[in-house]
Amino acid sequence: MATIELLNNVDHLGVKILTERSLELGDNKMFCLSFPAEFRAAQAYYPVLFYKDGQSGQFMPVLLLGFQSGENLFLQQQGWQAGYVPLDILREPFTIGLQQGERVINIDTSHPRVNSASGEPLFLEFGGQTSYLQQVAAQLETLHHGVTDAKAFTQQLLALELIESFVLDVTLNNGQQHSLHGFYTINEPRLAQLSGEQLLQLQQAGYLEAIYMMLASQAQFARLIGFKNQLLASN
Amino acid sequence: MMQANELLATDKPATTENKQPFVKGQVDVVVVGGGSAGWLTAAILAADHQTDPHVNISLIESASVPTIGVGEGTWPSMRATLARIGISETEFILSCDASFKQGSVFRQWRSSSPQDCYYHPFTPPVAANELDIADFWFSHHQQVEFAAAVSSQPAVIAAGLAPKRIATPEYAFLQNYGYHLNAAKFVALLSQHAKRLGVKHIVDDVVAVQSHTDGRVAALQTAEHGALTGDLFVDCSGLQSLLIGQHYQTPLVSVQNCLLNDSALAVQVPYDDERTPIASATLATAQSQGWVWDIGLPTRRGVGFVHHSGHTGEDQAVSTLAQYLQLSEQAFTARYQPRLIRFTPGYRQQFWRHNCVAVGMAAGFIEPLEASALVMVELSAKFISEQLPRSLAQQAVIAERFNQTFSYRWQQIVEFLKLHYVLSTRDDSDYWLAQRADNSIPSSLQEKLMMWQQFVPSRYDLPMAEELFPAASYQYILYGMRHLPSSERPIKASLGLRANQAFAEVQQKTQQLRAGLVSNRELLNQIKAHGLQKI
Numbered sequence: 001m002a003t004i005e006l007l008n009n010v011d012h013l014g015v016k017i018l019t020e021r022s023l024e025l026g027d028n029k030m031f032c033l034s035f036p037a038e039f040r041a042a043q044a045y046y047p048v049l050f051y052k053d054g055q056s057g058q059f060m061p062v063l064l065l066g067f068q069s070g071e072n073l074f075l076q077q078q079g080w081q082a083g084y085v086p087l088d089i090l091r092e093p094f095t096i097g098l099q100q101g102e103r104v105i106n107i108d109t110s111h112p113r114v115n116s117a118s119g120e121p122l123f124l125e126f127g128g129q130t131s132y133l134q135q136v137a138a139q140l141e142t143l144h145h146g147v148t149d150a151k152a153f154t155q156q157l158l159a160l161e162l163i164e165s166f167v168l169d170v171t172l173n174n175g176q177q178h179s180l181h182g183f184y185t186i187n188e189p190r191l192a193q194l195s196g197e198q199l200l201q202l203q204q205a206g207y208l209e210a211i212y213m214m215l216a217s218q219a220q221f222a223r224l225i226g227f228k229n230q231l232l233a234s235n
Numbered sequence: 236m237m238q239a240n241e242l243l244a245t246d247k248p249a250t251t252e253n254k255q256p257f258v259k260g261q262v263d264v265v266v267v268g269g270g271s272a273g274w275l276t277a278a279i280l281a282a283d284h285q286t287d288p289h290v291n292i293s294l295i296e297s298a299s300v301p302t303i304g305v306g307e308g309t310w311p312s313m314r315a316t317l318a319r320i321g322i323s324e325t326e327f328i329l330s331c332d333a334s335f336k337q338g339s340v341f342r343q344w345r346s347s348s349p350q351d352c353y354y355h356p357f358t359p360p361v362a363a364n365e366l367d368i369a370d371f372w373f374s375h376h377q378q379v380e381f382a383a384a385v386s387s388q389p390a391v392i393a394a395g396l397a398p399k400r401i402a403t404p405e406y407a408f409l410q411n412y413g414y415h416l417n418a419a420k421f422v423a424l425l426s427q428h429a430k431r432l433g434v435k436h437i438v439d440d441v442v443a444v445q446s447h448t449d450g451r452v453a454a455l456q457t458a459e460h461g462a463l464t465g466d467l468f469v470d471c472s473g474l475q476s477l478l479i480g481q482h483y484q485t486p487l488v489s490v491q492n493c494l495l496n497d498s499a500l501a502v503q504v505p506y507d508d509e510r511t512p513i514a515s516a517t518l519a520t521a522q523s524q525g526w527v528w529d530i531g532l533p534t535r536r537g538v539g540f541v542h543h544s545g546h547t548g549e550d551q552a553v554s555t556l557a558q559y560l561q562l563s564e565q566a567f568t569a570r571y572q573p574r575l576i577r578f579t580p581g582y583r584q585q586f587w588r589h590n591c592v593a594v595g596m597a598a599g600f601i602e603p604l605e606a607s608a609l610v611m612v613e614l615s616a617k618f619i620s621e622q623l624p625r626s627l628a629q630q631a632v633i634a635e636r637f638n639q640t641f642s643y644r645w646q647q648i649v650e651f652l653k654l655h656y657v658l659s660t661r662d663d664s665d666y667w668l669a670q671r672a673d674n675s676i677p678s679s680l681q682e683k684l685m686m687w688q689q690f691v692p693s694r695y696d697l698p699m700a701e702e703l704f705p706a707a708s709y710q711y712i713l714y715g716m717r718h719l720p721s722s723e724r725p726i727k728a729s730l731g732l733r734a735n736q737a738f739a740e741v742q743q744k745t746q747q748l749r750a751g752l753v754s755n756r757e758l759l760n761q762i763k764a765h766g767l768q769k770i
Contacts, residue, residue, distance in 0.1 A: 056765045057401035163770060184770070 003110040006097065009123045012107060016119035017093065017132070021080045025092075025112045028070045031062040032088040035146030036153050036210035043217035045074070045082035047224065050154070050163055050184035059154045059163060059184065060147075061214075063088075064224065067170070067178055073227035081227070087143050094136055096144050105140060153207050160198060162187050162211070168221065173229045186214050256451070256466045256590070257625055262290045264623075265455065265465035266434075267441065267478060269296025271418060271609065272595025273471035274425035275316070276616040281432035282320040283620040290623065293435035295455065295463060307530050307537050308336055308517050308606035309413040311357050314406045316613045322428055324405035325766040328759070330424050332417040332532045335398050335515045335755055337388055337410055339605065342520040344655060345716055347663050353380060353715030354516070355605075356388030357411040359707040362737040369691045369710050370726050371734035373719060381714035384738060387745040392516045394749060397758035405767045409748065413606075415517070415530045415537075437463070444482045451589040452478065467630075469619065470593040474600065479583055479593035487599070489581040490649050493675050494656075495666070496525060496602040497578055500552045501539035502571040504560065515755040519604065520559065523664040524551065527559045528603060533759050541602050546666045549575065582645040587634035592619060599645055604655060607648050607703065614703075615641065644703050650680045651704045651712070657684070658716035687713060688721045 005011065021027050031051060039048055039061075046063035053060060063086050065072045074081050093111030097104045107114065120132040129137075157163050164187035168180035191211065194202075202208040266277045277294045284290035317327055327333060338356035345351050360368045368385050375384060383389045388410050391398065398412040430436055441463075443456035454462035470478035479485050491497060518529040525542030540556045547555070552575075557567035582599025586592055594615040600608070618637055624630035656670040657680070669675070676684075683696050690696075692709035753761070 052402045052768065054400070054402050057403075057761070057768055058765055059768065158769065161769075165770060 001110065002108040004095070004097070004106050005109050006099065007094070007105040007107045007122070009127065012109075013123050014116045014121075015107070015109075016115055016117065016121050018113045018115065018119040019132075021075055021085070021089075023072065023075055027072055027075050027089060027092075029072055029089070030066045030069050031064050032086050033143075033147065033150075034061045034063045034086060034088065035143070035150040036061070036207065036213075037142070037146050037149065038087060039210050039213035039217070041084045042086060043213045043220070045084055045220060045223070046086070046217065047220045048214045048217040051182070052184065058151075059158065061150050061154065062183075064183070064220075067180055067224070067228060073224055073231065076227075087139055087146070091136065091139050091143060094140060096140050103141075103144060105137060152205070153210060156202070156205065156207060157186075157211075160194065160202075161190055164190075170225055170228075172225070172232060174232050176232075185218070186211055188215070256627060260289045260625060262467065262623060262625065263465045264290065264292045264467045264469060265463055266292065266294040266469045266471055267296075267455065268471035268473060268595075268597070269294060269422070269426065270471060270473055270595065271422050271425065272473075272597070272612045273469075274422055274429055275609075275612050276469055276471055276594050276619070277434045278320045278425050278429040278432060279316070279613075279616040280620045280623075281429055281434045284623070285432060291435070292429075292433070293437060293463070293465075294429070295437040295439055295441065295457065295460075297440045298438050299440065307418050307532070308415055308528075308603070308609075310606065310610040311411050311413045312610050312613055313413050316617075318406050320428065320432070322424065323769070325762060327424065328414075328762055328767075331414075331420045332534045333414045333421075334416075334513050334532055334759060336413045336415045336517060336530075337392050337398050337515050339517045339519055340392065340514075341655070341715065342518065344519075344521045344526075344659055344661075346660050347521075347523070353711075354382040354389040354392065355708065355711040355715065356382055356386050356392065356516075357413065358386050358388045359411075359705070360385035360710065361741050362733065363707060365737075366730050366734060367691045367693065368734055368737055369714060370724060371731060371738075372714070373723055376714075376717075376719060382711055385741060387741055387748055390745045391748050391752065392514075395512045395515065395754050395756075396748065396752040397515060397755045398752075399758070400752065401758060401761040401765060401767070403767070404770050409752070412515075415532055417532060417534075441477065444478070449589075452482070452591055466590060467619075467624065468591045470591055470597045471595050473596045474578065476583070476593060476597040478591040479586065479588060479597055483588045483591065485583045485585050485588060487579060487581045488584050488645075489579055490601065491580050493649055493653055493677060494580050494601060495543040495545070495670060496541050497580055498544045498547070498552070499539045499541045499576045499578075499603070500549075500556055500573045501537065501576065502556065502560075502573045504536040504538050504571075506535065510756070513755045513759070517606065521659070521661065522555050522559070523661075524555065524666045526604065527556070529559075531755075533756070539603075541604070543666065544577070546664070546669070582642075585638050586615075586641050587637045589634075590630060592634070592637065594619070598641070601645075601648055601652065604652050605648075605704075610703070611641075611644065611648075614644070614701075643699065646677075646679070647703045650677055650683075651708065653677065653680055654709070654712050655716075658713070658718045683709075687718070689724070690720070691724075 018025055034042055034048060042048055042063050049062055049064055050059045051062040065074055093108040093113045095106045097106040121130050122133045124130060163184050166185050170178045199208065264280055266273050273294055273296065277292050281292045338354060340352060340354055342352045362368055372381055372384050391410055398410040399408045403409060437460055439457040439460045441455045442458050444452055445454040445456060445462060447453045452468050454464040456462050468478055470476060513531040513533060520527045524547045525540060528539050530537040540552055542552055554564050556573060557564045560567065578600045580601045583593055586598045595612050622633045624633050653676060657676055659667060659671065661667040686696065692706045692713060694706060697706050
């Protein structure tokens with residue numbers, strides 16, 4: 001269970017954050033949140049898809065990291081195998097909270113990255129924030145605007161009926177067959193039918209690029225399948 | 236709806252010459268009456284013919300006649316109907332105070348014991364297209380109720396769970412479902428939507444009917460809008476049945492010799508608090524003089540006592556309803572102003588005469604057991620829309636087919652409702668004895684009951700492609716009422732293996748659903764907060 005506290009330089013003065021990438025430190029995720037401004041960097045490594053949240057039924061863009069719950073194929077012995085680590089991964093163990101209408105930084109103090117022995121400190125000994133914390137604050141700010149934009153992006157695509165479900169059938173080198181269900185992608189025939197006016201709308205919102213980034217990212221399924229085959233071969 | 240007296244007073248046989256109908260392929264449809272039948276029919280016609288500039292739909296309703304506003308339960312067919320006319324499920328649920336209905340629970344129909352209860356779920360029996368699972372249930376009938384053995388839905392209903400999750404797309408389901416809804420709000424939504432689809436709305440009284448010499452209706456004379464001409468008139472004027480009943484004098488075929496009930500006493504019951512669970516099935520509880528419906532909306536319950544005026548006086552009806560709500564008669568009368576609805580159970584000898592067709596209560600009305608009123612409107616409107624006549628010759632053929640189809644459907648309703656009564660062992664009143672007297676049972680039902688001494692209800696009993704009540708429904712009632720065949724049929728051992736597997740699948744699915752579904756009320760709250768997705 002998460003223990004969410006409002007970050008402050010009294011309670012959390014001695015807190016340090018372990019920043020290495022590790023399954024034991026909470027990187028054992030099958031997918032993470034994303035947003036249009038991140039798509040260009042992300043699509044070079046990760047399939048960018050939509051996922052429907054089970055609690056709210058709302059769609060959100062995600063980056064696929066593995067094929068089953070808890071599996072992150074990008075995290076290997078040599079470290080994170082991509083030139084770009086998603087912001088939703090980097091932000092751990094911090095989240096954005098609201099305090100009297102203002103955005104504040106919350107910290108999950110029961111997160112395995114949180115300790116007092118080693119890692120990046122958050123506050124300077126005689127007051128002030130460390131550059132690490134300043135970096136985290138900037139990331140959270142980007143993420144906040146990104147998630148707001150992702151909602152608008154998703155709404156616009158839903159209104160244009162541009163989202164469709166798909167199933168990925170994979171046959172691994174050892175003959176095992178897997179089906180990936182529950183994710184959604186761009187409905188390409190529908191995209192091809194959009195009117196000039198609709199395309200212009202998407203273009204002006206900056207979403208036309210995001211759509212094509214999502215389509216281009218599908219090439220990364222091959223990367224993910226390759227990682228999975230390597231994993232099976234080494235076991 | 237129209238002013239009946241006014242109409243009769245001024246209805247002189249005004250005739251015009253036989254003006255050529257359907258000029259240049261044009262079809263002008265005039266729907267008469269603005270209740271759920273009228274607006275649903277208008278919306279279906281308008282949605283289906285939206286891109287056809289030759290089809291024009293208008294709807295006339297009187298400002299002075301309120302709609303009856305019962306009919307608060309639908310079948311699963313309503314999901315497809317709403318999708319067809321282009322209403323989003325989220326909008327429908329929120330604006331009509333709708334909740335999910337997964338079937339009916341019949342309490343005290345077999346006997347008056349308080350524990351007596353069986354289910355008629357909307358989800359058909361497991362493995363229905365592979366085998367007749369009933370054959371394999373008979374030997375277990377003392378351990379498990381039929382519905383619970385062949386479907387997970389009774390357990391889902393009993394646990395008060397919803398038939399889907401917030402992540403399930405609009406109109407899709409984990410367990411098949413229809414709705415409970417606020418009829419007045421449903422009419423308002425349909426009206427708003429039909430107008431968006433281009434239906435012309437006229438608020439006025441019809442004062443006279445103008446006929447062609449060949450008997451077709453030429454126009455409706457209105458009080459303020461002059462004569463309203465049309466090629467096809469759809470009579471949705473409710474119990475008044477203005478065109479089919481009053482104008483054409485088509486007799487009502489009474490079925491009261493078979494189904495006694497002709498009255499309903501209805502009230503709206505508030506919840507104790509906003510967290511009270513909402514039942515996700517219609518509760519139908521038999522009484523010594525009839526039965527009580529109990530329908531759960533998010534905002535209130537709708538409760539009504541269906542009875543026979545010949546057996547039950549108004550005072551006795553009030554006391555039955557008070558007792559059902561666990562109130563003293565004084566407390567009941569202080570709190571509620573019950574509405575008494577009277578009807579002659581029956582249907583018109585013909586529904587389509589010349590260029591007029593009756594839909595809804597103008598066509599017929601039978602007690603709301605199994606909630607068939609709205610589904611009959613949906614079926615009628617779809618028939619009319621898909622077979623919209625474009626010439627007089629076509630119209631004659633279509634009218635004949637419509638009459639045959641819907642006479643059969645009304646007979647099926649009568650037969651299926653009667654089945655609920657004839658299998659009862661209740662003998663606590665003359666009423667129950669009269670409801671199952673030999674001479675009150677249609678011969679077609681007697682024949683089927685004779686067959687079901689040996690055979691399981693199947694497509695051989697119900698051969699039409701679009702049966703209102705499929706064999707599965709008959710099985711749920713027949714075996715729910717514990718009317719088992721007198722001798723077991725020989726069954727194939729190989730199928731027995733598959734049947735056992737299917738029984739196990741039901742139990743497994745029940746566990747999964749119990750773990751994965753939220754309550755009916757919780758899902759409605761989530762829909763309020765987030766809406767359902769279209770995909």
